[in-house]
Amino acid sequence: MSSKVNFSFENVLGVYYAGQVVSGTAELITERSKTIRSIYITVNGFVETRWQENVEKAGADGKPVKSLETHTTTQIYYSSDKYVYGQSGGSQLELPKGKYVFPFQTTIPPQAPTSFNGTHGQIKHEVTLTIDRAVRYNNIFKQCFTVILPNDLNAKLALAQPLKRIEEKTFWWGSIFGGNKPMVMDVSTSYSAYVPGQKIHFHVVLDNQSDVQCQDVKVRLFKNVTYRGKSNDQEQLKTTEARIADKHCGEVDKHNKALFDEYLLVPPTTPSTQSEHDPIRVSYTLRFIAKTFRLHGGGDLVVDFPLVIGTVPLLGSADDKGPGQKSQQTNTNGSYRALCKYQTHLFFLQINNLLSTAEPNFQEDVRTEHFESNTYKPRYPVYQFDGKSAEANGGAAKTPVSSLYPKAVDTTPAAPVHYTPNPVSPPGKPIATEIQKTPPYPVQAPAAGAATTAPDSSFEVLGFSIPPGYQPTPTAPTDAAGSIGWK
Template identity: 70%
Template structure:
């Protein structure tokens, strides 16, 4: 290893910011041998890109149709700032001695910067890059991604607080064979049209199966719909995908029977619904209810779809939601909030080409202790991540480069003085043997823990088993 760079964000160990905030931190460069360079500069930028291939048919010179692969791509830069922390652009060669050096960085994220995203055909990425410009050899480039979230307050639109309700029915040709063609009827409703990650989508569903077809299962799914936009041959191209991010099974409903389900679907950490109309990547969501039937019976499944909005700030009073038609608890307040969110990685496994970065999105812990003190309503959460919302971490142990008087130049033109190495961080003391907690496969075992004695081999299992 000739060079290594460690990035650290000031008072923000998770690297999560909202559009409009100031991002600052340090880049710690470690080299194990001297380098001949021209400059070192740090870039902070945000950009979006899409790319995919499709098979197209085109007429050939001989009049016959031929198939070929066509690539659709687009790139859009939202902001970019460069700062030379050592040397200058196009400067003369400099000697960078081996050692450890720390360079600060900071910039303001534009207030309309889009939310970070990583998908199968595109990405919206925000990153810090340190580049060592070398005159003879290839440049050394080091990157660190961070998450940017464009705030989406669900309270700004009334339709987000409106309940969803619909009644759909479906008939099957299987019943008409025997002279009875009664339908399967689904009546479904929710409390709201807008939710945030960590919130439960409570729903009320009644399936009246008057038909001669058995419903194998009633499924509820939250689907993420992504539309990618690109330009190719002076024509806009679109690519749409649909993926399931939450799923539950309510159960079967046999023919000539009726069943009611009052359940909920938990919204996982996921990208907020896109606000901009011309973004190269647009994200929307569909809440789907499915009454699954046998294909042999004909007609397909009974499906009810609702468009839902996923935001970053919940609706007022939505933390007291118990389901459509049910009243909130008497000690709840319609103005209460669930408290400040935590930030968790995107639940989606999709990624754009070789990009493995997972953005973090706000997740609210509805109904869990610690959101309010002594039973009082929790304070209104901030639209922006704060240092107290994340676990504290030890500060980066470094000292600034000392300022040394510049020697009198012996030749015309500015002289470059290489950065001085910083103090080496103090070694971390090793934990005392046998003391404190220790981790075994992710479980924390307290000190003094004694395992439960095993039962004799001939002892009966005493009714213990799987439920």
């Protein structure tokens, strides 16, 4: 390839929160000169979903006919364009070979959704450099970056409440031998919400009064993604479930009782979606399973809890030792105490983070699925409550990633950047910046007027170099977009 672009973000990891300013440089290196109209940089964010399903509909003769139906949706959240070389609809320019550095900058909307890359859709934030070529296909270079919509778990008092439930199950296997006693599972957690890198301490009591052996008590964290799409003006939904964390506690024999005080570590993963109407919604389920033999009938004993994954931990949750270990508070005037706790949240949360937790690292999503050809893996905040980097449950620790906000003493002053000036930016003359695009991919609109080349100029057309002094035949079109005639 004769050209390449290196994108550099002011934030070295390319991670930003919604509402922040994303900025950086695009370094263009071209190995040969080109005839172009302009170069512009687009910073945008959009959501896209697409999947196919086999449907059966009545044909013309009334008989059912199977067909493949595509469900899709696209929504642009923001888009900004800036011409850095030339102008929209301008005349042709010669871009000599060499190295060019162009700046880009835009403000991310405060409610821009968190970056996501899944099987049937993506929430994508990217920077695109487009070289608008006169008589060739445009050269387009793209680079994704991560945007995180803050999800402060302290904003909802209900998330600080524990999860607790008692479920039981009977099996027909026991009734064969004259007994019908149940298997009872009592489960609880300290809170209803956590952040990546935090331990979900749980308390499980399995009272196996039945004649069925429990092979294993499993605790799993599932990531649920719901995609919205449209086909023939009808909304369709597609839901996937993926296990991102797993814990095996052990077996419990029949007529026995066991207690498990363990924890499940939350890996780097997408925060829960806060809006109910987004085209892509992410939620989580914490599942407790008492595994039994299928032959015994009735299936496994399962307890499911909805769990929220956020970006800011609950106040005081860094010292969590498990259900029942939290400091006991009197029930008198409890709602008033909770209200005061929430009102002073900003102050105490800052102190709590300084004493109990470090600044979060930003690590790649633990999941490996991706939408079509987009292999970019967003980074999400991961907290280190015990001074160690987050690791997979039962796996090896990952190499820690530098913080988004490095300390000033550890930061080397950046060298001054010399930007390439725009050769076509006369003072006082407005430059058209609007581009007609087909979302979500930016497409340069055709030139408004014909671009005429001077008789003594040389420019590149379809790989040929037209010599100086060349004159087209009288019947040949004079615009650059038309066909070319030779004498």
